[in-house]
Amino acid sequence: MRKTSYISFFIIIAIVISAFSIKMVTPKNDSFILNTTSKTFIAGTEIILTFSTKNKTTPFLFIKNSYGSNLLKPEQIDTKLAYRIPSVFTKKAGVLNWTLINEGENLLKNKIEILPNTTSKTLLESYLGPRSVLAGNKDYSMLVVIPTDMFDNPLPENTSVKINEQFLNNINSKEEKTKNLIVWNNIMAKEKAGSILVSSSSNTTNSNELTTVIYPSNATNFTINFKRNHHFADGNQITYLSTSKIEDEFKNIISDGTIVEFNITTSKNTILKTRATTINGIAKAKILHPDEKDTWKVKAFVNGLAESNVISINYEPIITNFDVNFSKNNREITVGPIQSFMNQLIPDGALVKLKIFNNNNLIETKTSTSFKGFVSFNISAEFYTENSYSFIVEVLGNSKTIDTKYYATQTK
Amino acid sequence: MQHKLNKNIYRGILILSFIAINVLIIYSVSFVLAYLKTGADRANMLHIDIKSETVYAPKINWANSENIGRKISKQELKSIEDNYLKSWYIKNTAFKNNSPYGIEDFYTDSARVHIFNNLKLNKKQQISIEATTISHSPKLEFYSEDGKLAVLTDKNVVEFQKIYKNNKLLFSSTDTSSYKVVLLLEDGFWRIRHKVKIENEYYKDSTKTIQPKQIKDSEILVEGKPFTIKGINYYPKETPWDMFGENYNLQTIEQDFKLIKNSGLNSIRIFIQYEDFGKEKVQLEKLEKLREVLNTAENIGLKVVVTLFDFYGDYSVLNWTLTHRHAEQIVSTFINHNAILAWDIKNEPDLDFESRNKETVLAWLSQMIKEIKKFDPNHLVTIGWSSPEAANNLVNEVDFVSYHYYKNIDNFEKDYETLKENSLNKPIVLQEFGLSSYGGIWNLYSSSETKQAEYHKKMQAIFKKDSLAFMSWGLYDFKKIPTAVAGRLPWKNTKQKYFGFINENGVKKMSFLHITN
Numbered sequence: 001m002r003k004t005s006y007i008s009f010f011i012i013i014a015i016v017i018s019a020f021s022i023k024m025v026t027p028k029n030d031s032f033i034l035n036t037t038s039k040t041f042i043a044g045t046e047i048i049l050t051f052s053t054k055n056k057t058t059p060f061l062f063i064k065n066s067y068g069s070n071l072l073k074p075e076q077i078d079t080k081l082a083y084r085i086p087s088v089f090t091k092k093a094g095v096l097n098w099t100l101i102n103e104g105e106n107l108l109k110n111k112i113e114i115l116p117n118t119t120s121k122t123l124l125e126s127y128l129g130p131r132s133v134l135a136g137n138k139d140y141s142m143l144v145v146i147p148t149d150m151f152d153n154p155l156p157e158n159t160s161v162k163i164n165e166q167f168l169n170n171i172n173s174k175e176e177k178t179k180n181l182i183v184w185n186n187i188m189a190k191e192k193a194g195s196i197l198v199s200s201s202s203n204t205t206n207s208n209e210l211t212t213v214i215y216p217s218n219a220t221n222f223t224i225n226f227k228r229n230h231h232f233a234d235g236n237q238i239t240y241l242s243t244s245k246i247e248d249e250f251k252n253i254i255s256d257g258t259i260v261e262f263n264i265t266t267s268k269n270t271i272l273k274t275r276a277t278t279i280n281g282i283a284k285a286k287i288l289h290p291d292e293k294d295t296w297k298v299k300a301f302v303n304g305l306a307e308s309n310v311i312s313i314n315y316e317p318i319i320t321n322f323d324v325n326f327s328k329n330n331r332e333i334t335v336g337p338i339q340s341f342m343n344q345l346i347p348d349g350a351l352v353k354l355k356i357f358n359n360n361n362l363i364e365t366k367t368s369t370s371f372k373g374f375v376s377f378n379i380s381a382e383f384y385t386e387n388s389y390s391f392i393v394e395v396l397g398n399s400k401t402i403d404t405k406y407y408a409t410q411t412k
Numbered sequence: 413m414q415h416k417l418n419k420n421i422y423r424g425i426l427i428l429s430f431i432a433i434n435v436l437i438i439y440s441v442s443f444v445l446a447y448l449k450t451g452a453d454r455a456n457m458l459h460i461d462i463k464s465e466t467v468y469a470p471k472i473n474w475a476n477s478e479n480i481g482r483k484i485s486k487q488e489l490k491s492i493e494d495n496y497l498k499s500w501y502i503k504n505t506a507f508k509n510n511s512p513y514g515i516e517d518f519y520t521d522s523a524r525v526h527i528f529n530n531l532k533l534n535k536k537q538q539i540s541i542e543a544t545t546i547s548h549s550p551k552l553e554f555y556s557e558d559g560k561l562a563v564l565t566d567k568n569v570v571e572f573q574k575i576y577k578n579n580k581l582l583f584s585s586t587d588t589s590s591y592k593v594v595l596l597l598e599d600g601f602w603r604i605r606h607k608v609k610i611e612n613e614y615y616k617d618s619t620k621t622i623q624p625k626q627i628k629d630s631e632i633l634v635e636g637k638p639f640t641i642k643g644i645n646y647y648p649k650e651t652p653w654d655m656f657g658e659n660y661n662l663q664t665i666e667q668d669f670k671l672i673k674n675s676g677l678n679s680i681r682i683f684i685q686y687e688d689f690g691k692e693k694v695q696l697e698k699l700e701k702l703r704e705v706l707n708t709a710e711n712i713g714l715k716v717v718v719t720l721f722d723f724y725g726d727y728s729v730l731n732w733t734l735t736h737r738h739a740e741q742i743v744s745t746f747i748n749h750n751a752i753l754a755w756d757i758k759n760e761p762d763l764d765f766e767s768r769n770k771e772t773v774l775a776w777l778s779q780m781i782k783e784i785k786k787f788d789p790n791h792l793v794t795i796g797w798s799s800p801e802a803a804n805n806l807v808n809e810v811d812f813v814s815y816h817y818y819k820n821i822d823n824f825e826k827d828y829e830t831l832k833e834n835s836l837n838k839p840i841v842l843q844e845f846g847l848s849s850y851g852g853i854w855n856l857y858s859s860s861e862t863k864q865a866e867y868h869k870k871m872q873a874i875f876k877k878d879s880l881a882f883m884s885w886g887l888y889d890f891k892k893i894p895t896a897v898a899g900r901l902p903w904k905n906t907k908q909k910y911f912g913f914i915n916e917n918g919v920k921k922m923s924f925l926h927i928t929n
Contacts, residue, residue, distance in 0.1 A: 060582065062575060066591055066609040067523075068507060068530035071539050071577060088529045094609035097587065104583040113611075127596075129558025142481065142557035146594065146606065152522050154594070154606050180553045180563045181594055181606055184481065 031055050032100060032107050035080070043093045043117040043151050047085040051100065051108075054079060059102035065114075066094050090114065093153035116153040122203040123148045124161075128210040133189040134217045135250050141187040141212040147178065147202045154181040161202040167194065189214050191250040216252035219306040224262070224298065226313055228289070233315035233397065234340060235291030236347045241274065243300060243308065245281040253281035258302055265297045266290070291351045292397030293317040317397040320346070324393050330405045331381065336374035338395055345373035346396075353394040358386050381407075468501035469692050470544070470733045471740070475551035475567075484555045484562075492562055492595060495602035496550070503527065504543045504730060510535040520596055520603045542729040543573035546586075546736070546779065553592075560597040566590065567613055572779065574729060574772075584775055588612055624811055626792055632812060632839045632881070634715065634753070641753070641841055642928045643679035643717070643883035644672060649916065652890040653722075653897055655682060656689070656701045665705055668887065669712045676928040679715040679753060681843065681883050684742065686724035692734040694741040703746070710751035717843070717883070718746075719756040719796060723896055727768050727776040735776075736783045743788035754792035755784055756814065756843070761795060762802035774805060781809050796843045800831040807836050816844035816885075821870055828880075839881065845871060846885035849921060850910035854903040859910075865922035868913075876929035884927065888912040 035050040049061065051074075061072040061083040070089065074081035089096060093116040100108040125146045133139040143163060147155045161183040164173045167190055176183045187198055193216045200207045228239040241262050246254045260283035264272040276285035283300075290296075294315045300308040318341050325334045333354065340346045352375040354366040368375045379389070384407070391402040472493060484492075499518035506512055510531050515524050534540065547570045554563040567590045574584040590613065594606040631638045648668065651659050672680060682705065689698045702718075709716050720739060746752055757780050764773050781793050792811040797803040803815035813835045817824060832840060849864035851857045868884070875882050889912035898908040909916075913924045 060577075062583075062585075064587075064589075066607040067526040068503075068534070069541055069543075069573070069575070070530065070533055071537065071575060071582070086533055088526065088533055092526060095589070095611060096609070097589070099585065101583050104581075106583070106585065127556065127561055129556065129560055131558075140557065144556055144561050148606075152526075152606075154608060180565070181592055181608065182554065182561075182563055184554065184556070186557070 040113045043114050043153050044091050047090045049083045051081040052079055057102050059100050062099045065089055065092050065096045091151040116155050117149040120150040122205040124205055124207040126207045132213045135193050135214050135252050136217050139189040143185050143198055145183045145200045161200055164199045166197040193252040216254045217248035219246045219254045219302040220249055221306050222246045222308050224300045224308045231316050232318050232341050233290045233292050235351055237289045238286050242284040243282055260300050262300045267295050290315050320398055331379050333377040335393055338373050355392040357390045466692055468497055469737045471547040473549045479552040479555050481555045482557050492602050499604050500545055507541040517601055520605045523604050538578050540576045541573055544729045544732045546570040562595045564593050630837050630839050640879055641679050641881035642677050644677055645886040646680040646682055649888040653894045656698050660701055662704050666708050673712050681717040683719045683722040685722045692737040699745050706749050706751040715753040716751050717754050717756050719759050721758045727772045739784055740787045743784050747788045747790055752791050754794050756794050756796045759796045760798035762798050800827040804834050812839035814841045814843040841881040843883050844885045846911045848907045848910045850907050854906045861921050868923045868926035872926050872929040885911050888914050889916040891916050
């Protein structure tokens with residue numbers, strides 16, 4: 001009997017002690033209780049976190065959002081601590097962490113979520129790029145729209161945004177939902193060149209108009225032809241080379257300013273080049289007539305992209321009879337009058353070659369251009385000291401041989 | 413005559429001043445022209461030639477997944493990463509100084525106002541925040557076709573911050589946050605347009621401390637067997653505090669290691685200087701030298717305690733990530749090296765408590781333990797405190813407790829008992845102790861080689877009695893001590909030279925008999 005009462009006494013004592021010990025390990029931050037029950041708030045509204053406490057201490061509330069942090073002092077009314085979150089923080093949507101701290105110790109720690117203010121006016125920020133695309137079905141511009149509330153907070157996931165697109169007579173719209181803060185859409189190029197206008201709208205707000213230009217795609221093969229005044233190789237007239245209207249695969253005229261290069265192969269296999277840029281799809285190049293009989297093969301290229309057919313152009317020689325006169329002790333040679341295909345004096349600038357031989361060895365070829373149908377050469381005594389020379393004169397593919405002329409050696 | 417001379421002097425002065433004025437005018441005009449021309453070149457306008465030093469290097473792990481939109485090149489991703497991290501660094505600096513310097517480079521017009529307003533508020537309330545991010549795990553969600561807009565989710569960013577009010581530290585904390593970020597490419601900078609803090613995903617804290625397998629009941633195990641450290645602090649005789657420098661000689665080191673092994677010791681402690689190893693960009697050549705030393709130790713049968721961050725003294729929060737990269741590169745290289753017994757984070761960091769603030773130093777050490785455990789979970793971690801009292805710090809975070817003892821030998825056992833009570837049953841290593849044999853004018857002839865030998869004899873007797881782990885200071889006497897170690901004052905400096913068991917000429921001193929028990 002006595003024994004059991006002892007035992008029960010000890011048990012009671014043990015229970016009392018353990019109760020004390022439980023009380024002693026109870027963390028003291030239990031003395032602060034968050035009274036604010038709401039976990040989510042709307043951006044731009046007033047947020048006050050209230051705590052109740054039996055302590056007389058006034059802990060700080062440390063708050064932190066995506067852009068920064070701050071430390072708040074409470075407004076204390078008896079046992080209630082009220083922390084008013086500054087407007088810098090209440091306006092920013094996202095998680096806001098708070099920590100109640102007293103003398104370097106974390107008493108309580110949690111977070112609230114501030115939601116974007118969807119009732120306020122929506123603002124749309126749109127980005128379109130690249131602003132130029134090539135016609136066809138491959139290239140595209142991308143439109144990115146970030147709808148925000150009036151506090152510059154991106155609207156929540158799955159906000160719908162209408163994207164409008166106009167091209168010629170077609171106006172298309174589609175709805176997209178925001179994900180990762182943005183809405184995006186590919187604006188595909190069309191087969192016709194032109195420009196696409198893009199706009200977007202969300203919650204009654206409309207964006208600006210954005211433009212992307214569809215440029216014609218790459219040139220396709222084309223044909224060339226030529227035009228000239230006459231077919232004589234007079235080294236004076238100009239032959240015009242021109243392309244057909246160059247188009248891309250979708251029948252758009254290629255962009256103005258595309259360079260077309262004309263390659264001309266002569267009968268001696270030398271290559272002449274001329275180039276021109278397109279206007280309205282047509283490139284026109286010019287080249288001087290040859291000065292002797294020739295047949296040209298012409299082919300044009302838009303380098304790396306397209307080529308033309310090959311055309312051939314014949315130039316007929318001008319059969320001309322001309323005189324060669326020697327004067328001033330044979331030191332001055334006058335060629336002319338040179339006549340052209342209608343016996344008219346050849347226009348100024350025709351090329352005349354004089355080949356000078358001594359004992360059948362070519363010493364020099366002199367060239368000069370005609371002036372008023374004549375060309376004169378001077379065989380000066382200082383340079384040409386031999387007794388005799390013979391000559392060949394060439395004019396526009398015609399030549400005349402002059403047999404040996406004798407020269408008096410210079411006497412001093 | 414006199415008149416004419418004067419006239420010439422005047423004339424000379426006139427001509428010279430005329431020339432001088434002309435030179436000045438030409439110079440100033442050219443100066444103005446040069447000024448007007450600066451900044452006009454394209455490289456400047458596009459900010460493509462900015463050379464910058466690494467100032468911020470948190471660990472960044474990009475999620476490997478395809479993003480929506482245009483496929484991104486490695487180079488562009490790197491540029492986004494670079495600018496994004498800088499936006500953090502600039503923001504941290506701004507909140508530290510409450511000045512918006514540089515914010516406009518990394519935040520767009522609309523985004524920067526939020527920071528400006530916040531800074532104004534903090535400045536008014538005299539709050540300043542020192543913060544750094546430790547790690548980022550971004551995932552590129554979207555990259556626009558024209559390459560000018562990117563969206564990323566940065567998950568579980570570990571942030572550390574210290575909050576000051578009126579220049580008094582209120583508290584410090586580490587937290588984890590996640591963000592969604594929209595960046596725009598504007599005149600060469602990726603700038604933050606929107607940044608929204610989002611809920612964290614479930615995240616397993618990998619830094620949770622688990623009892624390493626090399627520790628059992630306050631004993632260190634090597635290959636599963638109890639291992640009592642009988643060691644010595646080691647620097648080569650000719651190159652104290654510069655083991656891996658220009659005069660690095662593996663043969664000398666090998667001979668020394670053999671000597672240490674033959675004298676009956678089983679471990680050594682070596683030091684790695686923070687700047688010498690290349691700070692945040694650890695030089696491969698230094699790592700190679702360290703590997704050779706560790707390999708040599710392994711072949712000879714010595715265990716090595718590697719002390720990191722020697723001569724490092726800047727614990728500032730903004731500098732943290734650089735030290736993390738330093739540690740990462742070293743410890744992850746030797747993650748599987750058998751010679752390493754432990755990484756000693758820093759030698760005597762408690763000596764910086766006064767000048768660098770105790771909380772700052774402890775916070776740095778605590779984070780560094782986590783970092784090293786993250787990159788090398790295989791090896792033990794300790795801190796070489798300068799006294800048994802200081803060793804009470806961070807006991808629950810280190811794997812074993814290390815301390816140094818240069819006080820009166822008579823108190824040693826009492827101090828050891830006190831430390832043992834506070835050490836949470838973790839192994840304790842006396843990592844440095846010793847006595848200088850210098851007896852001369854600077855310490856009034858108070859010591860001698862005999863006294864040194866006597867000291868070591870007594871110490872070894874204590875160690876033997878209780879089979880305590882020890883590492884003595886040091887193997888050699890040195891001819892010259894760098895001023896960074898013991899200053900310039902001869903009464904401090906000179907003493908430091910004579911702690912060795914072998915004198916500077918390579919002759920064993922009397923104490924050598926008591927190098928171990």
